[in-house]
Amino acid sequence: MRVLLTGGTGYIGSHTAVALIDAGHQVTLLDNFANSKPTVLDRLSEITGVTMDFFEADVTDREAIDSVLAHRAFDAAIHFAAPKAVGESIARPLHYFNNGVGGTVTLLQAMDRRGIRNVVYSSSATVYGMSDELPFREDAPTEVINPYGRTKLMCEEILRDLRQSDERWNSIALRYFNPVGAHPSGLIGEDPQGVPANLMPFVAQVAVGRLPVLRIFGDDYPTPDGTGVRDYIHVMDLAEGHVAAVEHLATEPGHDVINLGTGNGISVLELVEAFERVAGVPIPTEVVGRRRGDGPASWADATKAGDVLGWTARRSLDEMVADAWRWQSQNPNGYPD
Ligand code: UFG
Numbered sequence: 001m002r003v004l005l006t007g008g009t010g011y012i013g014s015h016t017a018v019a020l021i022d023a024g025h026q027v028t029l030l031d032n033f034a035n036s037k038p039t040v041l042d043r044l045s046e047i048t049g050v051t052m053d054f055f056e057a058d059v060t061d062r063e064a065i066d067s068v069l070a071h072r073a074f075d076a077a078i079h080f081a082a083p084k085a086v087g088e089s090i091a092r093p094l095h096y097f098n099n100g101v102g103g104t105v106t107l108l109q110a111m112d113r114r115g116i117r118n119v120v121y122s123s124s125a126t127v128y129g130m131s132d133e134l135p136f137r138e139d140a141p142t143e144v145i146n147p148y149g150r151t152k153l154m155c156e157e158i159l160r161d162l163r164q165s166d167e168r169w170n171s172i173a174l175r176y177f178n179p180v181g182a183h184p185s186g187l188i189g190e191d192p193q194g195v196p197a198n199l200m201p202f203v204a205q206v207a208v209g210r211l212p213v214l215r216i217f218g219d220d221y222p223t224p225d226g227t228g229v230r231d232y233i234h235v236m237d238l239a240e241g242h243v244a245a246v247e248h249l250a251t252e253p254g255h256d257v258i259n260l261g262t263g264n265g266i267s268v269l270e271l272v273e274a275f276e277r278v279a280g281v282p283i284p285t286e287v288v289g290r291r292r293g294d295g296p297a298s299w300a301d302a303t304k305a306g307d308v309l310g311w312t313a314r315r316s317l318d319e320m321v322a323d324a325w326r327w328q329s330q331n332p333n334g335y336p337d
Contacts, residue, residue, distance in 0.1 A: 002026045002073060003246055006059050006107060007080030009036040011190045012122065012176070012238060014044060015183055016078060019239035020246075021048045028072055030065075031081065032058040035193060037335040043187040059103035065110040076118035076246050079107055082151065085197060086126075086293060089148035100151030104158060117166075118249040120242055121159060123152045123173040123257065125231070125298055134265075135301040138175070138257050145293065156257060163255035170253045172245045177231035177261035177300050179238045181320040182327035189327030190235075191334035200232070200320070203272060204328035207281045214283055216268050218290035223297055227268035231261040231299035234315035234323070244311040261300025262313040274317050279325040 003020055007013040008029025014036075017027050029041070029052055041052045053072075057064035059081045082100040083089070089096040104121070111117060128136045129143025144150045159171040180200040182189030195211070196202040205211045219226040241260040266274075272283050306312045 001075040001246065001250060002028070004028050004030060004068070004072070004074045004077040005080065006030045006077065007082065007122075008054070009033065009038070009040040010080055012179055012235060013078075013080040014040050014188050015235045015239040016080075016242045017044055017052070018047055018183060018188070019236065019243050021050055023243045025243070028053040028055065028068070028074070030055045030057050030059070030068060032056065034083070037191070037337065039335040039337070040188060043335075047183060047185050047187055059107050060099060062106050062110065065107055066113070069110050069114045069116065074116050076120065076249055077107065077111060077116065078120040078122075078242055078246060079104060080122045082122065084148065086146050086148050087197070089146055089151070093147040096147045096151050100148070101154050101158075104155045108158070108162065117169045118246070119159065119171045120245045120249065121155055121171060121173040123156055123175045124149070125175050125177045125259070125261070125300065127153045127156070127175060128298070130295045132296070134297060135263060135299050136259065137301040138259055138304055160255050167253070169255070170249045171255045172249060173257045174241060174245060175257060175259045176238060177233050177259070177298065179235045180232045181234040181236065181315070181323040183236060184323055184326070186323075186326035186330040189324070189331065191331075199230075199268060199271060200324050203275050203283055204324050206283050207275060207279055207325065208328050208332045210332065212284065214272065214285045215288045216285050217288060217294060219287045221290075221296035223267055225267050225269050228294060229265040229267050229297035229299065231264060232266050232271065232317065232320055233260060233262050233313050234320045237262075237313040237315050241305060241309065241311050244305075244309040248309050256308065258305050258308060259300040259302055260305060260313075261302050263300050263302040265297055265299040266317060271317070271321075274321045275325070278318050278321045
């Protein structure tokens with residue numbers, strides 16, 4: 001298949017490009033480099049042996065998207081491009097609605113004009129909100145807890161409405177749990193701007209000496225060791241989930257929402273212990289107060305992905321840590337400019 005990846009140079013987009021090429025598909029990447037660097041393209045070519053087909057464009061730019069779709073014939077799009085920081089979404093909601101929702105609408109309209117109506121959408125487990133009914137199943141009630149989560153839920157609903165209006169539209173919204181790790185080559189990985197907000201890149205930067213100490217946000221949660229529990233999933237497993245989804249769309253029409261997680265909950269302390277053991281590097285920690293907006297625990301019921309897509313996460317926590325560490329230690333300052 002020929003697949004367009006919006007946000008293709010980002011963390012999940014770049015790993016999905018590798019997985020699609022490995023599975024024999026052709027990819028075209030589109031990105032505006034808002035949260036990624038052009039070097040990613042060289043690294044992708046080094047891994048895959050394929051020169052990347054790339055367009056620098058913004059998904060909110062109607063003319064630019066029309067022009068990309070006019071120059072290539074696609075069977076499907078995987079739509080990653082969107083801002084994704086919870087705190088920033090509270091401070092700048094219009095930026096999130098313009099890019100997250102407006103960008104999605106612009107892309108879908110452009111696809112519709114060209115008769116491309118298969119789309120896989122990057123959603124998030126954040127749509128389950130603060131519920132404590134674990135594990136999260138796709139039919140659980142959704143709840144919006146910040147503007148970022150609202151953009152994800154709105155786009156899921158747009159895709160559902162689109163299917164209802166026109167049966168030629170096929171879509172799968174993938175609800176990601178906590179993607180971590182990197183391609184085993186260590187050539188691509190997660191490269192957050194500024195101080196990382198997420199646990200694994202923070203731990204990796206402490207391990208490499210870029211940051212002095214990991215602050216653990218609360219050890220008084222109602223969890224086995226008191227620290228927050230999440231469903232960490234290896235980014236290559238997540239990438240392969242996208243391959244399964246886009247291939248599924250080609251044969252099974254409809255609209256669906258599917259969790260991509262492992263189904264296992266891991267605490268902050270368990271992740272830190274795994275990192276220290278696998279990397280052989282001590283991680284200094286200090287316990288501080290809870291972070292606003294954090295819930296105690298989140299993990300997936302991952303059965304539907306197995307039943308519908310024939311996909312399950314295969315990589316262990318140790319592999320997630322080993323690959324995150326390889327990426328960080330080979331690229332202590334992330335991608336070069
Ligand atoms: N944590 C720390 N210290 C840190 C960073 C995180 O103790 O420096 C803890 C958090 O309190 C939480 C766990 O590590 O218990 C994981 O935190 P992350 O920030 O890595 O992940 P979250 O589950 O909070 O957030 C992720 C995505 C969001 C998404 C959310 C729900 O980053 O975009 O999952 O799907 F909204």
